[in-house]
Amino acid sequence: MLITTPNIPDADGFYAELLDLHESHTKEESDALNARLVLLLANHIGDRKVLSEAITAAKLKK
Amino acid sequence: MTKIFETPLYPYTRSPDQDVSRIRHPVVVIGAGPVGLAAAIDLAQQDVPVIVLDDNDKVSFGSRAICFAKRPLEILDRLGCGDPMVNKGVTWNTGKVFFGKRETYKFDLQADAGHKRPAFINLQQYYLEEYLVNRVRELEAEGKPIEIRGRNKVSAIARHDDQVTLEIDTPEGPYNLEAEWLIACDGANSPTRRMLGFDFVGRIFEDNFLIADVIMEADFPSERWFWFDPPFNKGQSALLHKQPDGVWRIDLQLGWDIDIEREKRPENVIPRLRAMLGEDARFDLEWVSIYTFQCRRMENFRHGRVLFAGDSAHQVSPFGARGANSGLQDTDNLIWKLKLVLDGKAPDTLLDTYDAERVYGAEENILNSSRSTDFITPKSDISRIFRDAVLDLAEQHEFARPLVNSGRLSVPCVYDGSSLNTPDETTLPEDTRPGAPALDAPLADFWLLDALGNHFQLLAIGTDAPDFLDVDGIRVETLRVAPGESPTFDDRYLGEKSSAIYLMRPDQHVAARWVEYDEAAVRNAVLRATAQA
Structure with a gap:
C-alpha cells in the first residue's frame, strides 16, 4: 500500500x-x-x- | 561475396504436375526460407507429402537473421538440423554496454546449466537455409515425400471450402495445382497475403539502420557490444556482433531523414565503419543493407485452409532476435496439429488453436521488441531523459542494469490460458506448467528433449503408467524417469513432490500434469489437447 499520509521526519529539512x-x-x-x-x-x-499506485497518485485526481 | 549466394540450391526442373491439368496435394508450402523449409521437413518426417514452391532457387542474399535462441535450436534438433547449426555457430556469453565514450558495464549471460543447447548462437541465415536444404535432400534419399520446386512463382490463389487452387509460373510456362492445405511462409512482403487481400497492421518505427557485415582481421573478442550515443555515431546507437568465418555484424542507427541510396554506397559506408573500428582496422565489406522496420501482425494466422507462418504473419524489430526464431516456433506449433487433422484424428478446429497460441506468441514478441526499440530510440524529450538516466546510473549502480534494454533475448512463449491445456491442480514446479515448453535436462544416458517430440508422450516420474495408450487412434507412449537419476531433472519436473505424470504434446509443450497416474484423466487431457473435448 502506498503511504499517502505524512511519513518523512524533518519534512522541511528534506524539502x-x-x-x-x-x-x-x-x-x-x-x-x-x-x-x-x-x-x-x-x-x-x-x-x-x-x-503502480504511486504512478497513479502522481497523476492527481481530476 | 561468398559463392553460396550464386549457386542454385534447388534449380528448376520440370515436374510431371506440369503435364496434367490439375493435381491435388495434401500440403503446399510457399517459400523456401527457414520457416517454409522447417514446415516441410516436419511434415515429411511424419510422412505427410509436401511440395515447397519458391520463386527463387538460392539461399537468401546476405546474413539477415544471425541470432538463434535455445528453443529454436531444440526445434531444429527435432528436425535433424541442430548439430550443424551449433557446430558452426559462434557461442558468446559476454555483452558490453557503452554510453557516449564510456563503457557503462559488462554482463555475463551465465548459461543456465543442464541444457543440451546454449542460450543462443550467432550464425548467418544462409547457413541455416543450407542445412535445411541438406536435410530435405537426406529425407528425399530416404524416400520421404518432400520436394522443393525452385523458380515456381505463385501468380494466383483461390480459396475454396475443401481446397486451395494455385496458378504457378515457371520458366517453362504456367501450371495449376490444388492443395488441401496451404502454408504461406513467403516473408514480410508475403505475395500470398497480398493476393488474398488480408490486412497487416501495426506500428511503423520511423528509423533507418545500416547493417554491414564485414570480414575483419580483428582482436575484438566474441562479445556483443552495444553503444548508446557513441562518438562515432552521435545521437544514435550501434551494435557489433560476431558471426562465424571472421564476419562481424555491424548495425548503425541512421535516423529517419536520410538518403538511403546514398548511405548504402561503399564510399559513405566505409568512413562510418572506420570511425567505429579505428583507422587501422583492416576489413572488407561483405554485405550492406539499410532497413527500417515495423511491428505488426495479421489479425488471424488461419484463414480457412490457408495458414500463415513466420514473417508473413508477423513482423518485429530486429532487437531481441525474434523474427526467424518465432517463425520456427510457429511451424513447431502448427505441423503436429495439421498432421492430426489430415489423418482424421482431430477436428479442423484444432488449427484454430494454432492461430490462438501463435497470435499470443506474436503479441509477446511485438511487445518486447517495441519496448526495446522505444529504449534504443527515445520518442520524446522525457523518454530520452529517463533513458539517459538509466544508462548513467547503470555505470555505478547494479540496480539500473536490468532497465537497460538493447534487445531482450528471445525466450519461448508459455501458452498460458490455451484451450488445449488441462488446468493444473498440482504444486509441481512453475516453469513446467501446462502450456510451457519442456525444459531440457540431462538424464543418465541422454538429454530429455532428444527423447521427446513428434507424438504425444507421458513422462512418468517415480510412478508408473502403461507402456502406451490408444486414445481414439492417438497413440501415447510412456517415457519413464526415476527420481534421483538427475538432480536437474528433479528440480525442473518434481520440485518438492516425489512423483509426477506429464502429458507432453508432439511439439514438446506440456499439455497436462498430475502427481499420480489416472487413466481417465490422461484420456480427457489428450482429447482436450486435440480440440476434441
Missing part, C-alpha cells in the same frame, strides 16, 4: 535538501537529476504494486 540538489543546475541537468532520483527511489521501493 530544503531536494531544492539544494537542483541549485545552480541548468534545466537539462535538473531534469536528469530528477530522473535519476525517481529511478533510485523506485528501485528502493521495489514493490511493483506500490509503484
Whole structure:
C-alpha cells in the first residue's frame, strides 16, 4: 500500500535538501537529476504494486 | 561475396504436375526460407507429402537473421538440423554496454546449466537455409515425400471450402495445382497475403539502420557490444556482433531523414565503419543493407485452409532476435496439429488453436521488441531523459542494469490460458506448467528433449503408467524417469513432490500434469489437447 499520509521526519529539512540538489543546475541537468532520483527511489521501493499506485497518485485526481 | 549466394540450391526442373491439368496435394508450402523449409521437413518426417514452391532457387542474399535462441535450436534438433547449426555457430556469453565514450558495464549471460543447447548462437541465415536444404535432400534419399520446386512463382490463389487452387509460373510456362492445405511462409512482403487481400497492421518505427557485415582481421573478442550515443555515431546507437568465418555484424542507427541510396554506397559506408573500428582496422565489406522496420501482425494466422507462418504473419524489430526464431516456433506449433487433422484424428478446429497460441506468441514478441526499440530510440524529450538516466546510473549502480534494454533475448512463449491445456491442480514446479515448453535436462544416458517430440508422450516420474495408450487412434507412449537419476531433472519436473505424470504434446509443450497416474484423466487431457473435448 502506498503511504499517502505524512511519513518523512524533518519534512522541511528534506524539502530544503531536494531544492539544494537542483541549485545552480541548468534545466537539462535538473531534469536528469530528477530522473535519476525517481529511478533510485523506485528501485528502493521495489514493490511493483506500490509503484503502480504511486504512478497513479502522481497523476492527481481530476 | 561468398559463392553460396550464386549457386542454385534447388534449380528448376520440370515436374510431371506440369503435364496434367490439375493435381491435388495434401500440403503446399510457399517459400523456401527457414520457416517454409522447417514446415516441410516436419511434415515429411511424419510422412505427410509436401511440395515447397519458391520463386527463387538460392539461399537468401546476405546474413539477415544471425541470432538463434535455445528453443529454436531444440526445434531444429527435432528436425535433424541442430548439430550443424551449433557446430558452426559462434557461442558468446559476454555483452558490453557503452554510453557516449564510456563503457557503462559488462554482463555475463551465465548459461543456465543442464541444457543440451546454449542460450543462443550467432550464425548467418544462409547457413541455416543450407542445412535445411541438406536435410530435405537426406529425407528425399530416404524416400520421404518432400520436394522443393525452385523458380515456381505463385501468380494466383483461390480459396475454396475443401481446397486451395494455385496458378504457378515457371520458366517453362504456367501450371495449376490444388492443395488441401496451404502454408504461406513467403516473408514480410508475403505475395500470398497480398493476393488474398488480408490486412497487416501495426506500428511503423520511423528509423533507418545500416547493417554491414564485414570480414575483419580483428582482436575484438566474441562479445556483443552495444553503444548508446557513441562518438562515432552521435545521437544514435550501434551494435557489433560476431558471426562465424571472421564476419562481424555491424548495425548503425541512421535516423529517419536520410538518403538511403546514398548511405548504402561503399564510399559513405566505409568512413562510418572506420570511425567505429579505428583507422587501422583492416576489413572488407561483405554485405550492406539499410532497413527500417515495423511491428505488426495479421489479425488471424488461419484463414480457412490457408495458414500463415513466420514473417508473413508477423513482423518485429530486429532487437531481441525474434523474427526467424518465432517463425520456427510457429511451424513447431502448427505441423503436429495439421498432421492430426489430415489423418482424421482431430477436428479442423484444432488449427484454430494454432492461430490462438501463435497470435499470443506474436503479441509477446511485438511487445518486447517495441519496448526495446522505444529504449534504443527515445520518442520524446522525457523518454530520452529517463533513458539517459538509466544508462548513467547503470555505470555505478547494479540496480539500473536490468532497465537497460538493447534487445531482450528471445525466450519461448508459455501458452498460458490455451484451450488445449488441462488446468493444473498440482504444486509441481512453475516453469513446467501446462502450456510451457519442456525444459531440457540431462538424464543418465541422454538429454530429455532428444527423447521427446513428434507424438504425444507421458513422462512418468517415480510412478508408473502403461507402456502406451490408444486414445481414439492417438497413440501415447510412456517415457519413464526415476527420481534421483538427475538432480536437474528433479528440480525442473518434481520440485518438492516425489512423483509426477506429464502429458507432453508432439511439439514438446506440456499439455497436462498430475502427481499420480489416472487413466481417465490422461484420456480427457489428450482429447482436450486435440480440440476434441
